[in-house]
Amino acid sequence: MDKVLSYIQANRSKFVNDLVELLKFPSISGDSKYKNDLLKCADYLKVKFEALGLKAKVYPTAGHPIVYAEYINPANKRTLLVYGHYDVQPVDPLSLWLHPPFEPFIDGETIYARGASDDKGQLLVHILAVEAYLKSGMPLPVNLKFVLEGEEESGPSHLFDFIPQNKELLKADGVVVSDTAMYAKGLPAITYGLRGIAAAEIKVMGPNRDLHSGSFGGSIANPITELARLIAKFHDENYRIKIEGFYDDVRELEPWEREMWASLPHTDNGWLKTTGSPAVLGEKSYTTLERVWARPTCEINGIYGGYSGEGGKTIVPSWAGCKVTMRLVPDQRPDDILEKFTKYVNRVASPAVKVEVGNIVGAKPALVERDNFMVKAAVKALEKGFGKKPVFMREGGSIPIVNTFKEELGLETLLLGFCQNDDNVHSPNEKFSLTDFHQGIVTAAHLFAEMK
Numbered sequence: 001m002d003k004v005l006s007y008i009q010a011n012r013s014k015f016v017n018d019l020v021e022l023l024k025f026p027s028i029s030g031d032s033k034y035k036n037d038l039l040k041c042a043d044y045l046k047v048k049f050e051a052l053g054l055k056a057k058v059y060p061t062a063g064h065p066i067v068y069a070e071y072i073n074p075a076n077k078r079t080l081l082v083y084g085h086y087d088v089q090p091v092d093p094l095s096l097w098l099h100p101p102f103e104p105f106i107d108g109e110t111i112y113a114r115g116a117s118d119d120k121g122q123l124l125v126h127i128l129a130v131e132a133y134l135k136s137g138m139p140l141p142v143n144l145k146f147v148l149e150g151e152e153e154s155g156p157s158h159l160f161d162f163i164p165q166n167k168e169l170l171k172a173d174g175v176v177v178s179d180t181a182m183y184a185k186g187l188p189a190i191t192y193g194l195r196g197i198a199a200a201e202i203k204v205m206g207p208n209r210d211l212h213s214g215s216f217g218g219s220i221a222n223p224i225t226e227l228a229r230l231i232a233k234f235h236d237e238n239y240r241i242k243i244e245g246f247y248d249d250v251r252e253l254e255p256w257e258r259e260m261w262a263s264l265p266h267t268d269n270g271w272l273k274t275t276g277s278p279a280v281l282g283e284k285s286y287t288t289l290e291r292v293w294a295r296p297t298c299e300i301n302g303i304y305g306g307y308s309g310e311g312g313k314t315i316v317p318s319w320a321g322c323k324v325t326m327r328l329v330p331d332q333r334p335d336d337i338l339e340k341f342t343k344y345v346n347r348v349a350s351p352a353v354k355v356e357v358g359n360i361v362g363a364k365p366a367l368v369e370r371d372n373f374m375v376k377a378a379v380k381a382l383e384k385g386f387g388k389k390p391v392f393m394r395e396g397g398s399i400p401i402v403n404t405f406k407e408e409l410g411l412e413t414l415l416l417g418f419c420q421n422d423d424n425v426h427s428p429n430e431k432f433s434l435t436d437f438h439q440g441i442v443t444a445a446h447l448f449a450e451m452k
């Protein structure tokens with residue numbers, strides 16, 4: 001281990017350069033303009049694996065490619081599947097970025113770029129831990145199979161087909177994913193729950209073209225007003241969701257879990273600082289952590305329609321729309337929720353407009369084991385990497401593929417995250433702490449050793 005650790009220490013700045021290189025690819029999966037950049041990013045990763053002596057391959061899909069790489073030594077007892085995603089979220093609003101999102105900027109111990117923490121910085125941690133072993137002449141104590149996808153952030157991901165079609169290739173003892181956050185600065189965490197997601201788009205249609213609001217306003221429905229009225233019917237005054245049957249399958253929190261979370265160092269004031277929001281608000285009778293980790297939501301992500309350019313335009317708009325995502329918790333199922341959502345929208349929408357619900361996608365919520373060989377190894381590795389015992393937490397975000405590892409390969413997942421809650425994931429000025437990056441690499445190196 002000494003040789004491996006000295007290599008990590010000695011190559012601290014080279015590793016940062018590796019991260020900078022990876023962050024330069026504008027691999028925005030949701031925007032077809034960048035298709036070729038995702039391809040280049042996938043190739044870059046393949047070449048990187050090959051340079052370390054791993055067998056690597058880029059699997060094309062009908063969407064963005066999957067990068068697969070493996071290190072197998074028959075003498076090793078265990079095989080670990082490492083999952084990550086090299087695609088990133090869109091960058092808009094671009095004007096809020098202090099530095100261009102794909103020109104990584106380092107300020108002291110912080111690197112700024114889209115994908116810095118979600119997920120390029122985190123997936124690179126594992127590749128660099130592999131490098132530390134192999135380049136310092138040490139054999140890896142565990143077999144590793146890497147599956148890196150380019151469709152996590154925009155879906156539907158072709159990895160959902162790839163996994164059942166490649167069961168033999170992906171055979172392993174467990175999956176490790178670094179795509180979540182630590183609990184706080186200096187306080188590592190093992191995440192054991194993720195929310196799922198159900199996404200939809202609503203379109204509200206009125207007149208067949210924008211009309212003069214003087215000649216026609218007040219005589220026909222305004223689609224934006226009717227959409228706003230519809231959206232207002234999603235929650236009651238206690239911020240409970242009013243969709244019939246929405247809570248039917250929600251697993252209530254158990255007392256031990258509420259107690260454990262209540263003992264975590266959390267303040268709503270700190271939460272307000274992180275978010276910049278003037279107040280906390282959510283479903284009545286639940287704490288902030290409970291609301292985010294264990295309660296479902298119905299969130300409007302965007303709303304559009306009519307005229308919002310400079311100056312005024314006196315119209316009754318022809319149509320309006322919004323994008324909605326519902327975060328789901330165990331044991332809610334996205335298809336069931338989307339069906340209930342569609343029914344509700346059609347029932348409560350104004351009959352004076354035409355309403356369409358479309359673009360529906362979903363991912364199941366996940367709960368993973370809190371005690372198995374991976375968790376045991378991770379606890380020890382985090383203590384060595386960060387000098388602190390991890391806490392156990394859940395996460396409000398989603399990693400859609402986690403359930404598929406269980407359902408198709410029978411594998412448990414270890415969610416071992418290294419980013420921070422305030423790293424501006426999906427926001428302007430996404431960042432990653434270079435200290436967490438470095439300590440993450442040390443942790444991954446120990447994880448491999450503890451896993452044997």
Ligand code: BES
Nearest residue numbers: 118153154179180181197395397398425
């Ligand atoms: N890495 C995130 C999940 C996450 C977010 C973990 C914040 C910890 C903190 C993941 O890449 C992600 O954002 N997933 C999407 C999936 C969706 C587009 C289907 C999400 O949760 O919005």
Ligand code: ZN
Nearest residue numbers: 085118119179
């Ligand atoms: Zn991610």
